[in-house]
Amino acid sequence: MPDPAITPELIAKHGITPDEYAKIQQILGRDPNFTELGIFSVMWSEHCSYKNSRPELKKFPTTGPRVLVKAGEENAGVLDIGDGMAVCFKIESHNHPSAVEPFQGAATGVGGILRDIFTMGARPVANLNSLRFGPIQGDSDEAKTNRRLFAGVVAGIAHYGNCIGVPTVGGEVYFDPSYTGNPLVNAFSLGILRHDQIRKGAATGAGNPVFYVGAKTGRDGLAGAAFASRDLTEESKEDRPAVQVGDPFMEKLLLEACLELFQHPEAVVGVQDMGAAGLTCSTCETASRGDSGIEIDLALVPQRETGMTPYETMLSESQERMLIIVRKGQEKVVKDIFAKWDLDAAEIGFVTDTKRMVVKDHGKVVVDIPAHPLAADAPVYHREAKRPAYLDKVQPFDIAKDLPEPKDLSGILPKLLASPTIASKRWVYRQYDHQVQKNTVTVPGSDASVIRIETPKGAKYIAMSVDCNGRYCYLDPREGAKAAVAEACRNVTMAGATPLASTDNLNFGNPHNPELFWQLRECVEGLAEGCRVLEVPVTGGNVSLYNQSPKGAIDPTPTMAIVGLIDDAKHITPSAFQAAGHAILLVGGIGSEIGGSSYLFEIHGKKQGLPPRVDLQHEKKFLDAVRTLIHSGKVKSAHDCSDGGLAVALAECTFDKGLGAEICLPAPSTKNQEQRTDISLFNETSARAVITVDAKEVNDALVHFKKAGVEAAHIGTVQADGLLAFNVGDALRVPLSYAVAALRSSFEDAIPHLMES
Amino acid sequence: MRFAVLQFPGSNCDQDSFNAIRDVLKQPVRYAWHKDTRIDPDETVIVPGGFSYGDYLRCGAIARFSPIMGAVKDAAARGQTVLGICNGFQILCEAGLLPGALVRNTGLHFLCETVTLTVANNRTRFTKLAQDGETLRIPIAHGEGNYRVDAGTLKAMEDHGQVVFRYAGGAPNGSLSDIAGVCNKEGNVLGMMPHPERACEPLLGSADGLKIFQSLLNHS
Numbered sequence: 006m007p008d009p010a011i012t013p014e015l016i017a018k019h020g021i022t023p024d025e026y027a028k029i030q031q032i033l034g035r036d037p038n039f040t041e042l043g044i045f046s047v048m049w050s051e052h053c054s055y056k057n058s059r060p061e062l063k064k065f066p067t068t069g070p071r072v073l074v075k076a077g078e079e080n081a082g083v084l085d086i087g088d089g090m091a092v093c094f095k096i097e098s099h100n101h102p103s104a105v106e107p108f109q110g111a112a113t114g115v116g117g118i119l120r121d122i123f124t125m126g127a128r129p130v131a132n133l134n135s136l137r138f139g140p141i142q143g144d145s146d147e148a149k150t151n152r153r154l155f156a157g158v159v160a161g162i163a164h165y166g167n168c169i170g171v172p173t174v175g176g177e178v179y180f181d182p183s184y185t186g187n188p189l190v191n192a193f194s195l196g197i198l199r200h201d202q203i204r205k206g207a208a209t210g211a212g213n214p215v216f217y218v219g220a221k222t223g224r225d226g227l228a229g230a231a232f233a234s235r236d237l238t239e240e241s242k243e244d245r246p247a248v249q250v251g252d253p254f255m256e257k258l259l260l261e262a263c264l265e266l267f268q269h270p271e272a273v274v275g276v277q278d279m280g281a282a283g284l285t286c287s288t289c290e291t292a293s294r295g296d297s298g299i300e301i302d303l304a305l306v307p308q309r310e311t312g313m314t315p316y317e318t319m320l321s322e323s324q325e326r327m328l329i330i331v332r333k334g335q336e337k338v339v340k341d342i343f344a345k346w347d348l349d350a351a352e353i354g355f356v357t358d359t360k361r362m363v364v365k366d367h368g369k370v371v372v373d374i375p376a377h378p379l380a381a382d383a384p385v386y387h388r389e390a391k392r393p394a395y396l397d398k399v400q401p402f403d404i405a406k407d408l409p410e411p412k413d414l415s416g417i418l419p420k421l422l423a424s425p426t427i428a429s430k431r432w433v434y435r436q437y438d439h440q441v442q443k444n445t446v447t448v449p450g451s452d453a454s455v456i457r458i459e460t461p462k463g464a465k466y467i468a469m470s471v472d473c474n475g476r477y478c479y480l481d482p483r484e485g486a487k488a489a490v491a492e493a494c495r496n497v498t499m500a501g502a503t504p505l506a507s508t509d510n511l512n513f514g515n516p517h518n519p520e521l522f523w524q525l526r527e528c529v530e531g532l533a534e535g536c537r538v539l540e541v542p543v544t545g546g547n548v549s550l551y552n553q554s555p556k557g558a559i560d561p562t563p564t565m566a567i568v569g570l571i572d573d574a575k576h577i578t579p580s581a582f583q584a585a586g587h588a589i590l591l592v593g594g595i596g597s598e599i600g601g602s603s604y605l606f607e608i609h610g611k612k613q614g615l616p617p618r619v620d621l622q623h624e625k626k627f628l629d630a631v632r633t634l635i636h637s638g639k640v641k642s643a644h645d646c647s648d649g650g651l652a653v654a655l656a657e658c659t660f661d662k663g664l665g666a667e668i669c670l671p672a673p674s675t676k677n678q679e680q681r682t683d684i685s686l687f688n689e690t691s692a693r694a695v696i697t698v699d700a701k702e703v704n705d706a707l708v709h710f711k712k713a714g715v716e717a718a719h720i721g722t723v724q725a726d727g728l729l730a731f732n733v734g735d736a737l738r739v740p741l742s743y744a745v746a747a748l749r750s751s752f753e754d755a756i757p758h759l760m761e762s
Numbered sequence: 763m764r765f766a767v768l769q770f771p772g773s774n775c776d777q778d779s780f781n782a783i784r785d786v787l788k789q790p791v792r793y794a795w796h797k798d799t800r801i802d803p804d805e806t807v808i809v810p811g812g813f814s815y816g817d818y819l820r821c822g823a824i825a826r827f828s829p830i831m832g833a834v835k836d837a838a839a840r841g842q843t844v845l846g847i848c849n850g851f852q853i854l855c856e857a858g859l860l861p862g863a864l865v866r867n868t869g870l871h872f873l874c875e876t877v878t879l880t881v882a883n884n885r886t887r888f889t890k891l892a893q894d895g896e897t898l899r900i901p902i903a904h905g906e907g908n909y910r911v912d913a914g915t916l917k918a919m920e921d922h923g924q925v926v927f928r929y930a931g932g933a934p935n936g937s938l939s940d941i942a943g944v945c946n947k948e949g950n951v952l953g954m955m956p957h958p959e960r961a962c963e964p965l966l967g968s969a970d971g972l973k974i975f976q977s978l979l980n981h982s
Binding site for chain 2: 160163167168169170252253254255257258346347434435436437438439440441442443444445446448457574
């Protein structure tokens with residue numbers, strides 16, 4: 006069957022503008038054929054080329070003394086952790102596929118990020134994920150769909166991660182109406198390797214053979230990259246074939262075979278996984294990085310369907326495949342190892358010095374494109390940005406005028422604890438094997454996940470957290486983005502770690518909409534400032550645009566993952582209260598900022614106000630002060646205040662051991678009149694935490710914080726009686742008392758009730 | 763005591779078992795690849811957890827045909843110790859070395875959490891160092907841990923002391939008679955769904971799994 010004619014309609018259907026088409030003609034010196042058009046379509050899609058976001062991404066701080074492979078260089082960044090050891094990590098999205106087919110969309114998202122890690126030579130040792138859905142309460146069609154997506158995504162992540170044997174040790178799940186129709190699935194993976202094990206993805210050495218290893222190629226996931234670079238519509242269901250199907254068993258074999266092969270560095274010149282845009286992307290990118298050319302013949306590519314056209318073979322996103330550039334003469338090493346693991350290892354071509362990507366089909370040239378312009382020279386766009394009008398409606402909020410204090414506050418805390426964003430995620434993480442590999446020190450449910458890494462010089466501990474408050478970013482993109490960095494750094498600090506570096510997943514709407522692009526730019530600048538001041542360079546990440554449906558765009562969601570280091574096991578700190586009699590300290594003050602809070606949203610239905618300001622220098626002081634106190638050995642538990650404020654944080658501290666607490670709140674620091682009780686209990690002012698120490702250490706701890714310039718107060722004592730009591734003190738007019746068991750039921754039962762009945 | 767940890771395509775707890783034996787128990791241990799056919803007469807065999815052959819067809823259904831399983835069956839017949847953990851338990855049932863079968867958890871979800879087991883028989887070589895009825899905190903992580911066997915066989919198993927571990931407070935996966943682990947009539951082959959190799963270090967939450975391994979060392 007002959008290829009379709011290249012018409013303006015066909016070009017537009019491929020997402021290529023007339024200007025871009027002219028550039029293609031200029032690069033080739035002629036018109037592209039159908040296969041070449043498809044190749045440019047995926048390589049120059051937003052998903053592969055970041056053409057709409059690259060000017061913004063340049064604003065990130067990407068260097069630092071520990072950064073061994075920086076953002077943009079390879080498939081994932083690599084960070085030194087001392088003693089010749091390194092960690093390799095990244096976060097990536099699989100949003101559009103998960104909206105259409107949640108199980109496979111999420112599963113293949115996990116598969117994809119894992120490949121990015123082991124293609125660098127690292128063994129993946131921990132996964133986290135950040136998930137967002139529309140509300141799951143109620144009986145509307147939308148709620149039912151959201152529940153179906155939530156269940157499917159979690160099952161897909163579990164299926165893939167559990168089978169391949171990488172523990173899923175943490176994450177976050179967040180619910181908001183803006184994600185209805187546009188779920189977000191951001192998958193993070195971290196692997197370990199020695200410095201001398203870092204593998205890169207460049208094709209060098211003319212004559213070196215190019216090997217295709219792993220699963221056979223089929224028609225699945227065809228043009229998935231282009232699908233991810235479009236808005237979702239009713240017709241998107243027809244894009245279901247663009248969702249890839251994953252086989253974690255195949256990937257486990259591939260992972261073991263590759264890691265075994267990497268023990269023969271003389272045999273491996275370059276390695277790249279076949280992810281988005283499959284064979285196309287891996288061949289032209291390795292050639293571009295190596296400043297060389299590459300030639301392959303599709304007749305040699307293992308295929309599991311008959312009659313595949315060159316277009317289909319080059320654009321297929323069949324999973325669990327890698328491209329390996331082998332040193333000439335070492336082919337047997339590769340073949341023997343892959344035969345041991347019963348995997349295909351086909352020699353499909355060789356490196357050239359023509360700087361062109363040439364694809365033959367049974368000897369006939371079907372694609373001939375200069376590699377570098379295709380891989381690295383996509384057009385770059387500076388999109389128009391305009392401050393959105395909605396901000397003037399949502400930012401102003403005067404609680405005194407707009408929201409009288411409820412007379413009875415007692416029902417608020419249980420209701421907040423039962424709101425799905427705050428409620429226990431045990432229903433989720435119980436489905437994830439979080440202990441395989443036998444190195445999980447802190448299981449899900451705590452502020453950060455902590456794993457052990459064995460090195461020849463002893464064990465090290467890595468803490469990880471992934472965070473973003475989308476509501477904050479909607480109300481104030483810049484401050485909200487700074488808050489994402491601050492919160493993730495705070496979470497790893499609570500575990501006793503020093504934050505070292507970050508990876509970001511930017512999730513936004515259509516960049517051609519100036520108001521949405523403004524959100525992206527503001528968030529990037531907020532993230533960049535946060536990462537700079539808190540000294541967590543961005544080692545890599547992902548951009549997902551076009552997250553919107555006819556109903557509207559998602560809240561701007563710049564998800565931030567932070568990796569931190571704990572040198573000594575004795576610094577690993579739990580979040581929950583450990584024993585009756587311990588003194589409870591509130592570090593960072595009583596706070597006052599209620600804008601954008603869970604209290605306003607979940608209790609009063611208001612998505613309003615300015616979110617809490619993030620003073621990054623103050624955040625840094627706060628983080629350093631908490632960490633140094635932890636390192637002194639005085640801290641028994643540390644839990645930061647975030648969604649739901651101090652009251653929720655205190656309640657969460659009581660659940661693990663069923664301990665109670667007697668709390669007496671201090672007066673707000675600067676006010677002529679007493680602050681409202683609801684504000685004191687539920688405000689989300691940043692840089693605050695609940696810390697416990699031995700009763701005899703209270704004075705030393707308070708002195709420590711005073712010296713560090715951080716406010717701290719002794720607010721209560723852990724009790725054995727299972728009661729959480731807020732007493733009449735300076736700030737609280739009416740005492741509140743809760744049975745911890747009842748609060749814990751609200752917290753733990755919320756999501757299972759919604760998902761299982 | 764020499765140990766051999768089997769490796770099938772898709773096993774993913776082989777390294778954990780190997781490391782626990784080498785680093786915590788400090789015993790000599792090797793991997794036995796599924797295509798090999800050798801198990802030495804003095805080796806204790808560990809059939810580890812994971813997803814051998816991707817759980818295609820049924821969990822453990824394909825692994826039982828691996829070349830190494832012939833040697834494992836011979837070793838079992840000679841009275842050597844064989845310990846099947848999670849997928850290993852499933853493989854031993856499929857291979858006929860243990861009675862019964864493991865099917866899908868009743869809630870239909872994969873379950874990962876630390877559970878409390880009671881020792882139902884402390885006279886086996888796997889449980890000699892435990893008290894009768896002693897509780898052990900050991901993690902589970904499985905989607906197909908629901909133990910099933912016909913009523914007649916169950917009665918015979920209970921009479922012979924073949925039920926070795928039960929889930930205290932009820933099986934989270936619907937297992938018949940809350941069964942978490944069983945042994946053969948001869949008492950040298952044990953299968954258990956929980957992962958004792960994950961419970962050998964206090965840092966990771968529980969070291970109760972050590973009791974099982976140390977009972978074996980004590981037995982030799």
